[in-house]
Amino acid sequence: MKSPGTRGHQAPPAPARSDPGPDDAPAPSRPGRAGRRPPLFLLALASAAAALALLPLVYLVVRAVERGPEYAWNVVATDRTLELLARSVGLAAVVVTACLVLGISLAWLTVRTALPGRRAWSVLATLPLAVPSYVAAFAWISARPDLAGFSGAAFALTLVSYPYVYLPVAAALRGIDPAQEEAARALGHGPWSTFRRVTLPQLRPAAAGGGLLVALYVLSDFGAVSIMRYETFTRAIHTSYKASFDRTPAAALSVVLVLMTVLLVAAEARTRGRAGHARTGGGTARPASPAPLGRLKWPALGWCSAVAAAGVAFPAGTLGYWLAVGNSRTWDPRGLLETGGITLLVAALGAALTTCLALPVGVLAARHRGRTAHLLEQAAYAGHAVPGITVGLAMVFLAVRFAYPLYQELPLLVTAYAVLFLPIAVGATRAAVLQSPPVLEDVARSLGRGPLGVLREVTVPLAAPGIAAGAALTFVVCMKELPATLLLRPTGMDTLATRLWTETGTGSYAAAAPYAAVLILIAAVPSYLLGRHRT
Amino acid sequence: MTDLRITGLTKSYGPGAPVLNGVDLSVPAGRLAAVLGPSGCGKTTMLRIVAGFLRADAGTVEIGGRIVTGPGTHLSPERRRIGIVPQEGALFPHLSVARNVAFGLAGSSPAERRRRTGDMLDLVGLHGYGDRMPHELSGGQQQRVSLARALAPEPAIVLLDEPFNALDSGLRTGVRADVRAALRSTGATGVLITHDQQEALSTADLVAVVRAGRVVQCGTPQDVYRRPDDPWVAAFVGGVVMLPGTGRGTTADTALGRIPLETPVDGAAGTVVLRPEQLTLGAPSGRAPHGTVADVSFHGPDTLVTVAVTGLDSPVHVRVSGPVAHRPGDPVSPAVTGTATLHLPRRDGNGCVAGGDGPAATA
Numbered sequence: 001m002k003s004p005g006t007r008g009h010q011a012p013p014a015p016a017r018s019d020p021g022p023d024d025a026p027a028p029s030r031p032g033r034a035g036r037r038p039p040l041f042l043l044a045l046a047s048a049a050a051a052l053a054l055l056p057l058v059y060l061v062v063r064a065v066e067r068g069p070e071y072a073w074n075v076v077a078t079d080r081t082l083e084l085l086a087r088s089v090g091l092a093a094v095v096v097t098a099c100l101v102l103g104i105s106l107a108w109l110t111v112r113t114a115l116p117g118r119r120a121w122s123v124l125a126t127l128p129l130a131v132p133s134y135v136a137a138f139a140w141i142s143a144r145p146d147l148a149g150f151s152g153a154a155f156a157l158t159l160v161s162y163p164y165v166y167l168p169v170a171a172a173l174r175g176i177d178p179a180q181e182e183a184a185r186a187l188g189h190g191p192w193s194t195f196r197r198v199t200l201p202q203l204r205p206a207a208a209g210g211g212l213l214v215a216l217y218v219l220s221d222f223g224a225v226s227i228m229r230y231e232t233f234t235r236a237i238h239t240s241y242k243a244s245f246d247r248t249p250a251a252a253l254s255v256v257l258v259l260m261t262v263l264l265v266a267a268e269a270r271t272r273g274r275a276g277h278a279r280t281g282g283g284t285a286r287p288a289s290p291a292p293l294g295r296l297k298w299p300a301l302g303w304c305s306a307v308a309a310a311g312v313a314f315p316a317g318t319l320g321y322w323l324a325v326g327n328s329r330t331w332d333p334r335g336l337l338e339t340g341g342i343t344l345l346v347a348a349l350g351a352a353l354t355t356c357l358a359l360p361v362g363v364l365a366a367r368h369r370g371r372t373a374h375l376l377e378q379a380a381y382a383g384h385a386v387p388g389i390t391v392g393l394a395m396v397f398l399a400v401r402f403a404y405p406l407y408q409e410l411p412l413l414v415t416a417y418a419v420l421f422l423p424i425a426v427g428a429t430r431a432a433v434l435q436s437p438p439v440l441e442d443v444a445r446s447l448g449r450g451p452l453g454v455l456r457e458v459t460v461p462l463a464a465p466g467i468a469a470g471a472a473l474t475f476v477v478c479m480k481e482l483p484a485t486l487l488l489r490p491t492g493m494d495t496l497a498t499r500l501w502t503e504t505g506t507g508s509y510a511a512a513a514p515y516a517a518v519l520i521l522i523a524a525v526p527s528y529l530l531g532r533h534r535t
Numbered sequence: 536m537t538d539l540r541i542t543g544l545t546k547s548y549g550p551g552a553p554v555l556n557g558v559d560l561s562v563p564a565g566r567l568a569a570v571l572g573p574s575g576c577g578k579t580t581m582l583r584i585v586a587g588f589l590r591a592d593a594g595t596v597e598i599g600g601r602i603v604t605g606p607g608t609h610l611s612p613e614r615r616r617i618g619i620v621p622q623e624g625a626l627f628p629h630l631s632v633a634r635n636v637a638f639g640l641a642g643s644s645p646a647e648r649r650r651r652t653g654d655m656l657d658l659v660g661l662h663g664y665g666d667r668m669p670h671e672l673s674g675g676q677q678q679r680v681s682l683a684r685a686l687a688p689e690p691a692i693v694l695l696d697e698p699f700n701a702l703d704s705g706l707r708t709g710v711r712a713d714v715r716a717a718l719r720s721t722g723a724t725g726v727l728i729t730h731d732q733q734e735a736l737s738t739a740d741l742v743a744v745v746r747a748g749r750v751v752q753c754g755t756p757q758d759v760y761r762r763p764d765d766p767w768v769a770a771f772v773g774g775v776v777m778l779p780g781t782g783r784g785t786t787a788d789t790a791l792g793r794i795p796l797e798t799p800v801d802g803a804a805g806t807v808v809l810r811p812e813q814l815t816l817g818a819p820s821g822r823a824p825h826g827t828v829a830d831v832s833f834h835g836p837d838t839l840v841t842v843a844v845t846g847l848d849s850p851v852h853v854r855v856s857g858p859v860a861h862r863p864g865d866p867v868s869p870a871v872t873g874t875a876t877l878h879l880p881r882r883d884g885n886g887c888v889a890g891g892d893g894p895a896a897t898a
Contacts, residue, residue, distance in 0.1 A: 446587075
């Protein structure tokens with residue numbers, strides 16, 4: 001505002017006309033939201049969900065040290081633990097490195113170069129997301145039994161997890177303003193020097209975040225390492241649980257594994273925060289004109305084809321082969337139908353419970369910024385850091401001790417799914433609620449609705465599409481879940497995943513193939529949509 | 536018919552200057568008050584406290600004599616009988632127009648709900664639009680539905696939060712007039728939040744000018760425009776001409792001669808505030824003030840002439856209706872009609888209560 005003290009001047013005819021922006025937002029935080037207190041019922045429900053998510057983790061620790069910390073320490077502080085640590089970390093290091101090479105090279109080729117068929121390659125590059133690790137392991141070991149062990153595990157895990165690097169790096173590449181690279185070229189740097197000195201440093205947050213996700217995936221993986229018979233923490237926990245009546249070794253090993261994954265999740269969250277920061281400030285950059293590949297065109301095409309062949313074509317081909325050689329003894333349509341039906345049922349129950357539990361947490365996280373809301377949201381994300389095998393184990397412990405009738409019954413399995421996949425559903429709900437403006441909820445309040453009425457009549461109906469998408473995603477991951485299902489399924493009940501695992505374990509590849517095929521078909525749908533969305 | 540009374544309302548978000556710093560405002564039953572202020576002055580915070588979405592740090596809000604916000608009292612928004620019309624309408628996108636309007640009628644019978652919804656849509660001129668979805672309406676129509684929705688449960692107070700912002704200027708005048716008519720016909724007390732002085736002056740019965748979390752002046756639109764409490768308010772509600780001057784009782788001596796004052800001031804020097812349309816341009820003559828035309832800008836209905844006056848540091852603006860023959864460089868003699876206000880330096884504006892205005896004062 002002009003100083004009114006100056007003489008003889010005229011204020012603009014309508015002083016504030018030039019400023020039609022949102023009124024009154026005093027400084028950094030949104031005023032209205034900050035002052036809103038979350039309704040009690042929402043806090044209570046969200047607290048219940050968060051407590052459920054934390055319960056297995058807490059109980060695991062309780063169980064590990066209940067015979068005294070020394071006993072647990074003696075169980076853990078052995079050469080065998082060290083060896084497992086070296087094996088798990090070694091596998092993770094190799095897989096992460098390979099994923100970085102694959103992910104970054106494919107991202108650059110599909111986003112920034114004149115590679116023929118770029119769009120098709122980028123869809124192909126995301127497809128392996130649909131392949132569960134144990135299906136990839138099954139495909140490779142059934143064709144090349146000599147791969148069993150470290151190389152097979154590393155190979156299978158790399159081919160299913162490199163999209164975790166590819167997707168964020170491709171997104172980051174699209175976000176970088178090409179003017180920076182043009183400036184570097186104008187300053188005398190060649191294409192390689194420009195990539196190394198200008199582009200690569202900006203990709204680092206995205207690549208690091210993706211790499212950490214891959215490491216988390218490898219440490220938590222049970223299916224691929226057990227099919228490839230490579231002993232890591234997860235496999236050792238399973239073996240120790242099955243072999244011994246003393247539960248302390250399994251619990252103690254689980255605690256060590258969880259410590260490792262929690263570290264990774266914390267590191268990943270940190271890079272994500274910084275990556276977000278690094279990306280702001282650019283606005284929408286002009287899309288880069290694709291770099292011509294010249295003589296490198298054929299090698300580049302060869303590289304992309306090789307990755308697609310190993311990641312997509314080979315597993316599909318192997319599956320096709322085993323399906324073709326199957327005979328009436330291995331091909332059991334009734335069994336497949338029954339297992340498929342049971343899988344759909346448990347996945348649907350798991351998705352339903354997870355979505356219901358996620359609703360209060362997601363709404364709270366989206367609408368009420370405060371210490372309590374933040375803590376509850378973080379607690380609900382616990383499942384993100386806890387491998388399926390440890391959640392399964394913790395649920396077994398809990399049921400045996402406190403709710404024996406539930407042991408190896410469906411409700412326990414469904415609850416384990418909820419603990420594991422709550423983060424997916426909470427994330428989806430939060431994003432969906434954020435889509436609609438909070439003023440609609442204010443209006444509903446002023447028109448006589450209480451907090452519950454607002455939730456039922458305004459917030460949830462508006463967020464429904466996003467919540468449904470989250471539920472669908474949860475449904476698919478429940479279907480694919482293996483380690484917790486193995487521990488918690490009712491006796492005699494099989495899902496597609498456990499059946500595949502059992503058949504592969506006994507070398508009945510032809511009998512396993514139909515289950516793998518159905519799993520891939522179902523899981524491919526959301527991955528395909530995701531890939532189309534991002535390209 | 537219910538009145539709204541706000542006393543000593545204070546609110547701050549964390550440390551630093553408070554957003555509201557003792558706001559006093561009183562709106563008589565059935566009247567429409569405009570709360571006018573620049574961005575960031577706290578007007579939306581005030582609205583949110585009145586509606587019950589925010590709690591105040593101190594102060595009270597009374598609706599029809601009942602304290603709804605006060606020390607130890609906080610009536611939840613759904614029990615305040617307040618209708619709000621937010622920016623851009625904020626219709627529920629998943630409900631039809633009719634169901635939007637009926638949203639606040641949950642307690643009524645279906646037949647009653649239908650009747651009331653129809654009446655409200657008629658009131659805002661959208662008869663027969665009940666089955667449309669919000670996205671099928673224009674911005675102005677959405678705003679009217681939003682008003683119908685707010686009025687349907689017969690609220691005691693209607694709060695309008697810059698409701699005309701999103702409309703293009705051609706549409707704005709029409710929607711504004713319709714909203715005013717609809718409010719009048721229901722007898723609801725209204726508060727219109729706006730940063731647009733023209734909107735405030737033309738739509739409201741009362742204008743409260745807010746600066747830095749305080750009401751610095753309130754009164755009828757004519758009052759605020761003609762008798763601004765300080766030069767800042769004068770400049771905020773319209774174009775101004777400011778001259779150094781010395782009070783001589785009922786008149787003030789300035790470079791433009793002796794000007795009659797609204798309120799007598801004796802012997803003190805200050806700033807004389809006039810409106811550009813109070814100045815006229817004549818041919819230069821012996822003792823009259825001398826000026827030279829510096830710039831002429833034509834606005835259609837009127838023309839703004841900038842004149843450099845001998846004895847004044849800055850040029851003055853003169854609003855003349857219709858086109859003028861003057862060209863830059865022409866010698867002219869500016870003269871003043873009507874009365875001016877004289878403001879002594881460092882006068883501090885304070886909160887005010889405009890409850891005493893009778894209906895006649897707004898005519």
